[in-house]
Amino acid sequence: MTQSETFDMIDPSIATEMVQDKLVASGLQLSQIDIALDGKSLLSVSLDVKPGQIATIMGPSGSGKSTLLAYIGGFLASEFKASGKVMLNGCDICALPAHERKIGILFQDPLLFPHLSVGQNLLFGLAKDARGSERKERVCATLKDINLADFYDRDPATLSGGQKARVALARVLLSQPQALLLDEPFSKLDASLRAQMRQWVFDKAKAQGVPILLVTHDEEDAKAAAGPLIDLGR
Numbered sequence: 001m002t003q004s005e006t007f008d009m010i011d012p013s014i015a016t017e018m019v020q021d022k023l024v025a026s027g028l029q030l031s032q033i034d035i036a037l038d039g040k041s042l043l044s045v046s047l048d049v050k051p052g053q054i055a056t057i058m059g060p061s062g063s064g065k066s067t068l069l070a071y072i073g074g075f076l077a078s079e080f081k082a083s084g085k086v087m088l089n090g091c092d093i094c095a096l097p098a099h100e101r102k103i104g105i106l107f108q109d110p111l112l113f114p115h116l117s118v119g120q121n122l123l124f125g126l127a128k129d130a131r132g133s134e135r136k137e138r139v140c141a142t143l144k145d146i147n148l149a150d151f152y153d154r155d156p157a158t159l160s161g162g163q164k165a166r167v168a169l170a171r172v173l174l175s176q177p178q179a180l181l182l183d184e185p186f187s188k189l190d191a192s193l194r195a196q197m198r199q200w201v202f203d204k205a206k207a208q209g210v211p212i213l214l215v216t217h218d219e220e221d222a223k224a225a226a227g228p229l230i231d232l233g234r
């Protein structure tokens with residue numbers, strides 16, 4: 001039975017509501033997330049991040065920013081007690097293991113596979129739907145996009161910090177995640193590269209309609225993100 005046949009069988013007003021429910025549910029919703037450590041509440045958060053929107057998480061050191069990302073990503077350490085719902089594009093992902101959540105994550109220190117070239121690192125990130133020669137073409141187009149056109153065969157160990165950050169971000173985006181969690185990914189870059197990278201990743205995420213959660217200490221990042229802001233220190 002097709003979806004429209006299913007809708008034909010029920011009251012049209014209910015069908016409209018169902019369609020609207022689906023539209024409202026796209027993006028990333030955190031509902032009453034409560035995380036505690038050693039019996040004490042660490043954070044309580046509710047947040048709605050729409051497709052292509054960038055939400056910023058700020059707060060002092062130790063306030064739980066990385067812990068919140070770990071909960072959403074599905075790799076929270078067992079020392080924490082957590083409750084609350086994480087909905088991604090209409091699905092409750094809390095019961096899924098990390099590798100099935102379709103969430104891209106990027107940390108402060110970009111990790112590239114040292115035994116693979118830059119191009120092979122990007123091939124590894126590429127979503128499985130791309131095939132054969134199309135795979136290499138997409139990787140080469142991406143390298144051009146991040147101003148590293150001649151870097152396909154380069155050893156990642158020979159890259160500068162900014163170049164590594166660009167490759168790591170590109171690899172995450174090539175996997176076509178449904179949401180992106182960024183844990184201070186620009187903090188080791190100098191001011192001009194930081195602004196350039198920030199713009200690049202925000203533009204890409206907007207184009208792909210991916211909701212982003214950005215952990216940062218930088219007011220400029222928060223201003224550029226221009227989405228909802230959660231301050232865990234308040």
Ligand SMILES: Nc1ncnc2c1ncn2[C@@H]1O[C@H](COP(=O)(O)OP(=O)(O)OP(=O)(O)O)[C@@H](O)[C@H]1O
Nearest residue numbers: 037042059060061062063064065066067068077079
């Ligand atoms: N595996 C763990 N076991 C026990 N406590 C932990 C664990 N990981 C983190 N913590 C504690 O949880 C609290 C929140 O840590 P978290 O790393 O989320 O803070 P943060 O806001 O990201 O800090 P920063 O800005 O310094 O990175 C801290 O008190 C930290 O010591």
